[in-house]
Amino acid sequence: MDEEAKIPQATAKRLPLYYRFINNLYLQGKMRVSSKELSDAVKVDSATIRRDFSYFGALGKKGYGYNVEHLVSFFRKTLDQDETTEVALIGVGNLGTAFLNYNFMKNNNTKIVVAFDADKERVGQEVGGVPIEHIDDLEERMGNVSVAILTVPSQAAQGITDRLIGQGVSGILNFTPARITVPSDVRVHHIDLSVELQSLAYFLKHYPL
Amino acid sequence: MDEEAKIPQATAKRLPLYYRFINNLYLQGKMRVSSKELSDAVKVDSATIRRDFSYFGALGKKGYGYNVEHLVSFFRKTLDQDETTEVALIGVGNLGTAFLNYNFMKNNNTKIVVAFDADKERVGQEVGGVPIEHIDDLEERMGNVSVAILTVPSQAAQGITDRLIGQGVSGILNFTPARITVPSDVRVHHIDLSVELQSLAYFLKHYPL
DNA sequence: CAAAAATCGTGAGTAAATTCACAAAGTTAG
DNA sequence: CTAACTTTGTGAATTTACTCACGATTTTTG
Incomplete structure (x- = not known):
């Protein structure tokens, strides 16, 4: 420790x-x-x-x-600001694209080095300087990246999570509404956009400042 | 209370x-x-x-x-699931678009009813069924919406916040890295995507599970 | 240089959230 | 019907986080 x-x-x-x-x-x-x-x-x-x-x-x-x-x-x-953590992004929808464009505006110790999507049309393109690979090639193209951002539809979340873990990923930033199951040595941070919005609405109604 | x-x-x-x-x-x-x-x-x-x-x-x-x-x-x-909270979205970039598309996939007590952007090209378009207005028309077109999602560049955050508050907004979901200043009766929930990613990386390195 | 002002670092108190662990009450199976 | 099992609801203990308030030390001012 x-x-x-x-x-x-x-x-x-x-x-x-x-x-x-x-x-x-x-x-x-x-x-x-x-x-x-x-x-x-x-x-x-x-x-x-x-x-x-x-x-x-x-x-x-x-x-x-x-x-x-x-x-x-x-x-x-x-913060190990000199030693950059390499990150993979799974799911190049709007949210994923936002991350990729954000990638180089930084003060950052993290860098997205590869992105995957299910849409074959997008394979070979680059977004924000990051190449897009097909999700079927995840195992070959991921390298030894240890952190992944999950911006896929929620039905796909657990399946992809399992594959990521098979590749040795130890941290996942999960933006899907699905709560994913992982081994106990894998860390998941979960950001649920619709819960955030609903909870803000709930606080406004019930906890007047 | x-x-x-x-x-x-x-x-x-x-x-x-x-x-x-x-x-x-x-x-x-x-x-x-x-x-x-x-x-x-x-x-x-x-x-x-x-x-x-x-x-x-x-x-x-x-x-x-x-x-x-x-x-x-x-x-x-x-959760007042029947009484929907109307929401305005400011900044139709990738992240904003993700929200608009998400809007109707719901179990939701919240609904984005109007979006604003600085790009005049986009005014009049709809994304996810929500009309896009120009940011200059914020005051006229916002109606009496009381919650706003802020997905603008961080330099614009405080200025737009002030205008939102002028219109009576009482809750803001802030996705910009900027920490905004608001009167004490306005609630802000702040989600900082790059902080989330960096903090995950920090936890992985320093808090092995 | 001396007095006033600023600001840190932290002990102690408080508040909020989580977790344990078990009595009470219900369900299920034979 | 009875015994074994399940599961809630919660008192109490624990853990985690926050805030107050002040002594100690340095800077600033005159």
């Missing part, structure tokens, strides 16, 4: 957000930043930010704040 | 998920279901499911489980 394995999951989820914002400050030439300023920008309580940072040691200076350059290089290291 | 306002937020977020799954069971003609079966399907601990349901009273029967028909009609009522 990592030494860092003590970091709360909630904190870990915020790290990429912090990194992106701090990197912007750095590119703008800003020298220092306080937890209060960060808080206004990323909408996370300033005490939470200080606590989050404190898991990595004393990154700041009392009465001063945080040195932007120091923070940026620290986060780059911590 | 609602009577139901006691329901934990974490529970409220799971309700749409439960509803969708239970509705599928109902359509398949299944008569009964246990918390254990639901748990396997939606990947939520069975005790959590029983606890969630218990906030609404005793919906189940000991030794038997839950009656599917009863559950389905209960959830339909609770």
Whole structure:
């Protein structure tokens, strides 16, 4: 296990957000930043930010704040920003295409290197610089990519998941409404767009602010 | 305030998920279901499911489980499944288009009724049955929709947010990387696709399962 | 240089969510 | 009908996350 394995999951989820914002400050030439300023920008309580940072040691200076350059290089290291994670995308529909176009606008430690689709017409095309392969060739063309984005129709989700796992994938970002079943050593993050929208509607009706 | 306002937020977020799954069971003609079966399907601990349901009273029967028909009609009522929330979508790029196409595949208490884009070429077209208006006409064409999906470039996010709020929008589903600033009575749910991907990569490296 | 202001890092308190584990009550099988 | 089994609903324990509030330290101002 990592030494860092003590970091709360909630904190870990915020790290990429912090990194992106701090990197912007750095590119703008800003020298220092306080937890209060960060808080206004990323909408996370300033005490939470200080606590989050404190898991990595004393990154700041009392009465001063945080040195932007120091923070940026620290986060780059911590988030393995130099070591890119290669990603495969399965399902080049609208959502999949959005990801592919997004791919190169980054601050990113992840890169989609190959995409698959069931439509033979699309094979051989490129979207956002990523070649599209046919889903039947998944096993031959996937290489040893370890993360996959699943943007296929939900009926196809479990079948493709099984094939991905057969290829050694260890992380899946699942955008289908289907809840997929995976071995216990495979991590799945699930984003259900229609649930997000419905839950927002429910909150508006039942939890007035 | 609602009577139901006691329901934990974490529970409220799971309700749409439960509803969708239970509705599928109902359509398949299944008569009964246990918390254990639901748990396997939606990947939520069975005790959590029983606890969630218990906030609404005793919906189940000991030794038997839950009656599917009863559950389905209960959830339909609770989620205001009959009273549809009208939604506006801003930014008809790939991601926006994905939402529009998704719109009618539903079990849904939400419906996108109008979309806006900055591209004049697209005005007058329909995507997924939803008419596209020009962003300059936002104020005239939005009607009294109270929820908006924001799928625009991040530079445009805050400006459009301000205009939406001027029109009385009270909930925003923000897909841009920008953290938007809103009055305290407006609810924002933020989904940051690149953060999701990066955070999955981080978890894989640092939190081996 | 001294006083005032800023800001971190964190102990302690609180809140929210999850999970365990079991009595109670129903169902099923023989 | 009885015994074995199933499954709920929930009190209590635990885990996780958030926030307050303040001492310690540095910067800034005059």
